[in-house]
Amino acid sequence: MVVATLTIILTGCSEPQSDMANQEQLRPVRTLQLVMQTEGPLQEFPAVVDAASTADLSFKVSGSITDLYVKQGQPVQAGDLIAHIDDTDYKLAVDETQANYDKAKADFSRAEQLIVSGTISQSDYDKLKSQFTSAKTKLANAKNNLAYTTLKASFNGVVSRTHVEQFEEIQAKQAIATLQDIEHINLKVNVPESIMIRVRKDAPKQVFAEFAAIKEERFPLEFVEVSTQADEATKTYEVTFSMLPPEGYNILPGMTAKVMAGTPSRTNANLYLPLATVLKDNQGNYVWTVESQGANKGKITKTPVVIGEISSMGFPVISGVEQGAFIVTAGMSKVTDGQIVKFSGGK
Numbered sequence: 220m221v222v223a224t225l226t227i228i229l230t231g232c233s234e235p236q237s238d239m240a241n242q243e244q245l246r247p248v249r250t251l252q253l254v255m256q257t258e259g260p261l262q263e264f265p266a267v268v269d270a271a272s273t274a275d276l277s278f279k280v281s282g283s284i285t286d287l288y289v290k291q292g293q294p295v296q297a298g299d300l301i302a303h304i305d306d307t308d309y310k311l312a313v314d315e316t317q318a319n320y321d322k323a324k325a326d327f328s329r330a331e332q333l334i335v336s337g338t339i340s341q342s343d344y345d346k347l348k349s350q351f352t353s354a355k356t357k358l359a360n361a362k363n364n365l366a367y368t369t370l371k372a373s374f375n376g377v378v379s380r381t382h383v384e385q386f387e388e389i390q391a392k393q394a395i396a397t398l399q400d401i402e403h404i405n406l407k408v409n410v411p412e413s414i415m416i417r418v419r420k421d422a423p424k425q426v427f428a429e430f431a432a433i434k435e436e437r438f439p440l441e442f443v444e445v446s447t448q449a450d451e452a453t454k455t456y457e458v459t460f461s462m463l464p465p466e467g468y469n470i471l472p473g474m475t476a477k478v479m480a481g482t483p484s485r486t487n488a489n490l491y492l493p494l495a496t497v498l499k500d501n502q503g504n505y506v507w508t509v510e511s512q513g514a515n516k517g518k519i520t521k522t523p524v525v526i527g528e529i530s531s532m533g534f535p536v537i538s539g540v541e542q543g544a545f546i547v548t549a550g551m552s553k554v555t556d557g558q559i560v561k562f563s564g565g566k
Contacts, residue, residue, distance in 0.1 A: 245516065245561040249549040250509050253490050253542055256532055264408040266428065268474040270399035271461065272374060275382075276301055277392045279367040280309070287385045289396060295372040302383075302395050306368040309361070316354070316361040323347075323354035376400040379472065404462060404470055405443060408478045409455035426460060429477045430470070438462050440478065490536035496546050497526060497534055507547035507554055508540065509562050517562025519547070519554045 282304030289301055330347040333339040380397045383389055406428055427437040440460035449456055460478060464470050496506050504524050509517040524539030540546070545562075547554060554560065 245559060246550075246553070247561040248509060248517070248519075248547050248554065250545040250562070251493065251496070251548045253492075253536075253540060253544050253546060255542055256489065256491055262480055264410065264478045266406040266408045266460075266476045266478040268470055268472050268476060269405040269407055269459075270376075270379075270401050270472045271403040271405055272376070272400035273379075273472075274373060274398050275394040276370055276373065276396050276398055277394050278302075278304060278370055278389060279391055280304070280364050281389065281391050282306075282308075282368060284383055284385050284387050284389060284395075287381065287383070289378045289381065291378055291381055293378045295376060295378060295398070297372055297374050299372045301370040301372055301378075301398075303370070304368045304389065306365055309365040309368055313358070313361045313365050316358040320351075320354040320358040323351040327351035370395055372398060374398070374400055375402065399472060401464060401470075401472070404464055404472070406440060406460045406462065406476055406478055408458050408460070409450070409453060410445075410458050411455050412449060426478065426480050428460070428462060429479065430468075430474070431477075433465070433468060436465075437479075438465055489532075490540065490542060491532040492524065492526065492534045492536060492540075492546065493548060494529070494533050496548055496551070497524065498551060506540065507551055509545045509547060509560065511562060511564065512559065515561060515563050517545070517560050519556060519558040519560055521556040 284302055285305050286300075286303040288299075288303075289295060295301070327347045327350070330339060330344045334341070334344045376398045378396050379399045382394045382396065389395065426440040426442070428440055429437055440462050443459040443461045445459070446457040492506060497504055498506065502523065504526055506522055506524055508520045508522045510520060512518050522539055522544075525537040527535035527537055545564075
């Protein structure tokens with residue numbers, strides 16, 4: 220009787236000890252519970268608005284401004300008149316060179332007939348030919364100079380500034396007006412080398428501009444170019460983006476803005492997977508999820524996921540896991556599908 224009682228007592232004590240030993244042998248895992256998050260901008264940079272094209276228009280000849288056809292801020296089309304200088308002397312020069320050309324042409328025409336009959340020497344023929352060629356060149360130059368007395372717009376744009384007044388004496392190549400193309404506007408930002416060195420050219424990013432005077436609006440930007448040589452003073456690289464002028468607003472060169480890379484809206488929330496949690500095999504991307512089995516235990520499941528482009532918050536979830544799921548964040552190489560692990564609600 221005593222022996223039987225002892226046996227029952229020992230048996231009753233051994234079972235909980237075995238369960239406790241099994242519980243202690245379960246591998247603990249570190250997890251993260253997925254919650255909706257709102258992504259902010261990747262980076263923010265001050266920017267300066269610039270015209271897509273800027274040109275200082277100037278005459279190729281000197282003279283006195285007789286007509287200034289434009290005012291500052293005036294839109295113009297390619298070929299529109301900008302200014303005109305006194306062309307009196309240039310017309311006289313054309314008349315004089317035209318007369319010289321006509322005489323040289325007539326002399327050379329006779330020489331072509333006389334050389335055939337041997338009436339003139341070869342050297343005289345060559346001299347008359349040279350005089351004709353020179354007169355032809357001078358006439359062409361005189362006509363060009365006359366044409367240069369009229370200044371026209373070289374492209375569609377806006378006259379941002381005029382630099383002279385009517386009746387003013389100007390020199391050749393002196394700036395008369397500055398023409399800017401603002402059908403597209405550029406935003407220039409200076410990116411430090413610490414960030415530039417990590418930029419991947421093939422990484423798709425959404426880039427936006429914000430203007431302090433335009434509240435709660437972001438404007439999409441397109442990449443134009445990047446300088447591959449750093450500024451000697453600031454050690455930064457100039458990056459240029461382009462945008463269409465927003466309707467209802469007057470965005471002009473020289474204004475300031477803020478350029479950001481990120482999502483277009485601050486209010487759109489999404490699920491994001493930390494970069495290190497996403498693995499890949501022949502079937503595609505996957506994560507290890509944990510589902511509670513009660514009593515501080517959880518079951519590991521290999522869960523395929525579809526993810527978006529990398530962002531500052533990690534990989535955005537397109538499908539595969541839902542809000543509230545627990546994701547294994549460490550020791551992924553040591554777990555297997557269906558494995559029971561020590562799990563206490565994501566702690």
